[in-house]
Amino acid sequence: MEKQVQYLEEAVIRFAGDSGDGMQLVGTLFSNTSGSIGNDVNTFPDYPSEIRAPEGTLYGVSAYQIQFGQKRINTPGNKIDLLVAMNASSLKVNLPHVKKGALIIVNSAGFDEKNLRLAKYQKNPLEDNSLSDYQVVPLNISGLVKEELKDSQISPKYVDRTKNIFALGMTYWLYDRPLHHTEKWLEGKFGKKADILASNKRVLKAGWEFANTSEIFKTQFKIKHSDMKPGYYRNITGNHAVAIGLVIAAHKANMPLFLGSYPITPATEILHFISGYKEYKVKHLQAEDEIAGVCSAIGASYGGFFAATTTSGPGLSLKVEAIGLAVILELPLVIVDVQRGGPSTGLPTKPEQSDLFMAMYGRHGEAPLPIVAATSASDCFDMTIEAGRLAIKYMTPVILLTDGYLAQGTNPWKIPNLDELPDIHPTFVTNPEGFAPYKRDPQTLARLWAIPGTQGLEHRIGGLEKEDITGLVTQDPANHQKMVDIRAKKIENIVNDIPLAVVEGEQHGDLLILGWGGTYGAIKDAFDKLRSDGKKVSYCHLKHLNPFPKNLEQILKSFKRILIPELNMGHLRTIIRSTYLIDSIGLNKVQGLPLNAYEVEDKVNELLKVKE
Amino acid sequence: MEKQVQYLEEAVIRFAGDSGDGMQLVGTLFSNTSGSIGNDVNTFPDYPSEIRAPEGTLYGVSAYQIQFGQKRINTPGNKIDLLVAMNASSLKVNLPHVKKGALIIVNSAGFDEKNLRLAKYQKNPLEDNSLSDYQVVPLNISGLVKEELKDSQISPKYVDRTKNIFALGMTYWLYDRPLHHTEKWLEGKFGKKADILASNKRVLKAGWEFANTSEIFKTQFKIKHSDMKPGYYRNITGNHAVAIGLVIAAHKANMPLFLGSYPITPATEILHFISGYKEYKVKHLQAEDEIAGVCSAIGASYGGFFAATTTSGPGLSLKVEAIGLAVILELPLVIVDVQRGGPSTGLPTKPEQSDLFMAMYGRHGEAPLPIVAATSASDCFDMTIEAGRLAIKYMTPVILLTDGYLAQGTNPWKIPNLDELPDIHPTFVTNPEGFAPYKRDPQTLARLWAIPGTQGLEHRIGGLEKEDITGLVTQDPANHQKMVDIRAKKIENIVNDIPLAVVEGEQHGDLLILGWGGTYGAIKDAFDKLRSDGKKVSYCHLKHLNPFPKNLEQILKSFKRILIPELNMGHLRTIIRSTYLIDSIGLNKVQGLPLNAYEVEDKVNELLKVKE
Amino acid sequence: MSTVVDEITHRQHVGTVDYTPKDFKAPIDVRWCAGCGGYSILAQVQRIMPGLGIPKEKIVFISGIGCSSRFPYYMDVYGVHSLHGRAIAIASGLKIARPELSLWIATGDGDCMSIGGNHFIHACRRNVNLNVIMFNNGVYSLTKGQYSPTSQQGQITKSSPLGVLDDPFNPASLALGSGASLVARGYDGDPKNLQYLFERAAQHNGFSFVEVYANCVIYNDGAFDLFTRKETRNEHSILLEHGKPLIFGDNKDKGIKLDGFKPTIVSIADGKYSVNDLLVHDEQDSTLAFILANMTYNPEMPRPMGVFQAIERKTYEQKVEDQIAYYSGKPGAGKLENLLIDEDSWEIK
Amino acid sequence: MSTVVDEITHRQHVGTVDYTPKDFKAPIDVRWCAGCGGYSILAQVQRIMPGLGIPKEKIVFISGIGCSSRFPYYMDVYGVHSLHGRAIAIASGLKIARPELSLWIATGDGDCMSIGGNHFIHACRRNVNLNVIMFNNGVYSLTKGQYSPTSQQGQITKSSPLGVLDDPFNPASLALGSGASLVARGYDGDPKNLQYLFERAAQHNGFSFVEVYANCVIYNDGAFDLFTRKETRNEHSILLEHGKPLIFGDNKDKGIKLDGFKPTIVSIADGKYSVNDLLVHDEQDSTLAFILANMTYNPEMPRPMGVFQAIERKTYEQKVEDQIAYYSGKPGAGKLENLLIDEDSWEIK
Ligand SMILES: Cc1ncc(C[n+]2csc(CCOP(=O)(O)OP(=O)(O)O)c2C)c(N)n1
């Protein structure tokens, strides 16, 4: 059959099925293959919050969404161009996200009576015309793989489990992707199990062939390669990027790494990765609770390690007393908070940006510290390095804010050349001559750092207010004021050591969008769309939240109106108001969902209608 | 000898001695006597931070300062009119606070070689003319009491310990106070020990007689009675007022009281008092840590008790996760934070106002709650009742901020008539008809409250986001937004249920002083002084910090300039900026000391010089 | 004055207290994985509830966070799904406030012994009358498979890809060392014994700790098979019964004898030893309890199940009640005037 | 690549390691009350330090908050006065990071067993090589006299004006139940034994818990007099010595015999029993340790002092080192390229 070819700029596809159907795997393979051929990619997994919900249920649906394309792809996309649905529930749950007219491949074997009942369908949607708005392709994928592997030695149960690979093969044909990247992965994975490897390869190929030869698929979609800089790439989740970032930051500081942590969704994977890094001599403690997690990190930091602790909201709440200790001890510490829906246990698997207040103000007494935030999965790497740089250089705990969306989503990460990364210089001293524990570097105000093992520099520090320079305990009123001032000044001074904020679009005008952290992709998409629609709007995105970049005030004053989209009730907006006495318009979404580009677009369009 | 009489409006005296010298006791007795004759009184004890520092040392000095007078006395006063110093160290430590020309009575027996050495005096200050700016009266008080009790049966050691009572007797003559209030107290205390009682009474009288007859004291000072409203009074510390306030608030709510707490300076005394209230059927748990303290209170609250937890900075840091739980469970809880110097362990015995940020913003996720603050020791009673009222009426945790200064200082408290206090109405429901745990009172938005034991209303609540009305667990995005909005709205609405802010002085003009919490007395003194000097300045003091009173914005906008004195780096100032986009001038003192009236005066005078 | 709470506390249950297990099922789906050990625990709790004769409104389940801590949602009584590790702290406050309530805690090995360890040991010490059911699955399941304080050395989990280094707690020893008055162990696959243990916990007037080996089919499947599967359990576990000699084995042919204070296995089949030589279990002997608990990680000894110790000691909440009764019962006690006006007060007329 | 820390860790001490106790005195005044038990503990620590042969720069004292926790300020080595209850958590991180350091913890009964209880039991379990000296004065002193988890029932304190209701922890039992490898007890007034215990702790390669009865003259004066004053201590306490029979009494005429596994007091003066009938202490027997620890609050038994248990078990930090050595020693291990570029990566040219 003669197939048509259609060229696209980008596409959004989603694999959906039961938790056991391997959707996360094929999603990952699809994105890696897409990256490897030079597309930009952005993904988001959508797990059920139950560990293993009963098979076929609505709440047991697991999905993986990928947007890939020729240009910069900032989000996993909104409406879906291709849905692969392995059973009735996965169709039902995901249909609302599918574009009208889009292609939906369903595994018809997943639409038997039981599956329909569990999906709470009264009638079979494949038969009642309810899907007439879409191009639905029902295929008995279970049957197809059975047929393909009928002469294989592997168990029928396993055969059925290759359905996902068959579907993957089909999508590879549909979007004109090569098989070899996946084949290589299969070889790495199943190298030792020849049957399994062969079966998977066959099924992958069969899926591709099926799509290629079947009458059903009339069009093949092609997407040109992006203009990616030469180099090595990989798709990486935010959590993985933090883990690698910690190792590399410690390496750049020429310090050993220690992580003290306690598992909590959605931050736990950082601990998982780190716990596997023994070959890099990374030490860690899975502590008995968050308090011990941060305290053990403080202990390791005291011992001269590059120390970190990772957590999410409830864990951050538990750590604040110890973070205050790190502030007064003036010891470096990287605290990674992967924000999730609050308050309390809240929506543990869902993203939110509602810990900014906590990061900024959530300690008793005067205990300022720097705050940075990552904008994308791969940016988590850069911001981990930045957090580490500030912590070590200024002898201070630093909070890095990411969120559940960045943590689990991926985008391609250009693997850096280590030499290009900033060097990090701890203030270690070894000379007893004139040493005092609270003597400072006059430039950074960082105190000198003598670690145990350094002869002649034995000294005591602690959580009581300490005398300037000597570090002795004192209640002297003037000294307390001085130390409070110094600690504040030290953090404020960092303003001279961080990049200026950048405005995209005009440098002044009517409307500026100001974002921070993980909403970057959505706002950027919206911004690009608005600009290409000829709308006059500018965009500035913050990665340094305390202190703010030096030029931020100037930027804000150059616009009549400022729109601040946030996944909270207005934390940045509040801080901008108090810092600069500048008003802004909030776009506040607290739904346990990432921000959507169209929400920003709509809001901007609405605002532009009413010219100030 | 003919004595002169001098009439005063007010006076400041300070008893100072070694920790073992009983200065706190005589200070208390002097204030109670002064109160009982109709003076207004304000006191502040100044303990050493060591438990029992070696005798005679500089850091072992214990002092008690009292300001008393005819008009409203708002602070323990600044410069001292009469210092009683029992030894060399107490003279040295306290001399900087004494007015030039003031009277200093010293126990010369406390100036022997050892005492002088411990006080780090090179020469005896009683002999080297270094005190010529003062009227120094050296008396061998040790010798005087020995003489007085020479025929008594009590031990010489105990005899020496009555020095303080002798000094008290002298001060009673000097300020024309009766002895009977103290005599009555001695009878209550030593009723069963006849020798001791008799000796103390004799020494008290002897001190009075000595001053009356000796040539040394030429003037007796008299202070007219204040214009106090009729009723019963007592001098009360802030901590004591909170403890009694909790009992009374529970009583007004017709609920039993539970306190879950962990000792921490300077909040511990609240626990001490409560632990003695078994006769009032008050239950409490001295928990294993602050987390268990607040959690046990949440448990008791769930069981229908009026529940509270008391702490100071570090403890508040530990409680924030559980406070977030109380927010989402929508259970009432009174959290008392007696603020002390931070960060970390900081200055544990010293006052500060640096937990306001923590109270306002220190929880992960969106977890708003009401904040109130007390302005004086006795106001701690009223604000405890207010915190309880809001907690129960709105089903929410409420934070009450006091500080180490209010906690330990005293002023006369007019004992209220219980009927005049606001009634508190819990939203208990018992009718299963149409019950749902997150159904709300449409006015207050408080949810209905069914406590265990209520038949037919069995239900489950928890820290995961809950469905509106039913309280079932749900991750529905729209519901999450709705619940976040409702919880915010509920707290915002309280604005309609709290008193309007009051401005003293002109209602609009050039300069407004805006204060909050425990600095009231100092600012009020300054304000009164400025007004009597004819300065045009107005004054508004906040007791409700979240939400702010409804008219606050209007008030702030009625002044060109606003001065905000705070014992922190600008917490209220920051919140005012973000709330109203109104700038202000900060007077920020972070020295572990209370605010001084003259600091406010100086600042205002400086500001008034440069008219805006 | 009697408070609103007094009123509710003393209100009579309307109707008879006559339930079936179904009455304790909350009207929502249980969302544990198929095969999860939690189902059996839930079923046994629901089965014994009617027999306790306690009105539903007087029963409260409190949990922390974890798969196991979902438990309260499935019980149609009062319930709080609270914070990770804090169930016991919350329940302690509730029990002291409302001693007449029947208080149950559903918790996991992580919830109870990791983040919740401090509250656990202090509740053991204080002897607050709580019934703690700890689902020990040797792993953090809800967070998808990290090791817990009861995971075994070398165990491969998501956070120990190279093997766990920690020595585990022996939960029974920890409870005994902390002063718990009732300490017991059961496993998901033995409904009869579980029912018995839960009943014992309910009847015990004091802190009850029931550790239940609960299989997590996803993250630690089969961890307890040796002690719980038909094929091996008779040889590898032993049921402690008060007043009875310690016998085990497929043929009931082995027993535990004390060698000094060291438990050893002897055969009672070959005639050398008889039942009379065997150690007889005594729940009231706390030293014996520790000796038996100490067998737990000894690979040569069968794993003890049943009640290690059950000692009556006055409960904390009872002591609070007594103290209150004593002081509030004194003549003239409880007058608020005395609280407000004391010897230091004065009157201005 | 070797890090800065490696360099400092491996740097040789310049000069000989040859100290006197005075070398360990920090140049500031000790600010405990006259008569405080802390003075003796401080003196004994300073006395044994020279004998350990450890360079001062390798010694770190970490404490929480409390009177006792002021300790590090008085020692002229490295020190951290940290947060209430968190000393062990901080020290665990430091010890895992820097196993070559000699780590000491000064803590109080409140700091260690109340707010710090969770870290305590987990460090016992993990067997991190820390030397914990717990100043047990049965009260919270720094906060001016509230009861602690080791206060006795009925004790009158500022926060228990009507008497303490809580049952106290038995610190030794708690430590044993949590898996501590060395557990010991001494008291302030016995310098020799304290020195011995601190030396044992220093030498023990694992977690060492030394409880010291420390008199607080202000808030709980005389609480331990029965066991510590000359007039009564011989009759009311007993020193445990490895391999020796348990004998006590003014005339060394009483001994402890086991009746089954119950310790009983017998006279060895009246000829009925001899030294040979007595229980012989064995530090390596953890059941015996528990039996002896259990005597603690038994008013009929003498209070045991000395080492209850000393068992060698691999330390946690050693296991970490071993795992790191194993995996980092594999051929090709530790290449950062492999961390950065993996099988999923691709190259764009
Ligand atoms: C303060 C806090 N820290 C961490 C978590 C994440 N968390 C939830 S459950 C859990 C462990 C659960 O393990 P366990 O108690 O054994 O329960 P299981 O799921 O195995 O039944 C963790 C670490 C949390 N919810 N809150």
Ligand SMILES: Cc1ncc(C[n+]2csc(CCOP(=O)(O)OP(=O)(O)O)c2C)c(N)n1
């Ligand atoms: C988080 C926190 N909670 C409470 C306190 C107050 N606090 C300081 S020391 C202490 C108890 C000290 O008791 P213990 O450990 O027995 O030491 P001691 O003073 O008796 O030597 C308390 C409650 C604190 N500093 N920090």
Ligand code: SF4
């Ligand atoms: S993950 Fe394990 S513990 Fe959790 S529900 Fe599934 S089987 Fe049960």
Ligand code: SF4
């Ligand atoms: S209060 Fe007690 S523990 Fe503290 S220093 Fe004084 S005697 Fe020692």
Ligand SMILES: [Mg+2]
């Ligand atoms: Mg578990």
Ligand SMILES: [Mg+2]
């Ligand atoms: Mg103590």
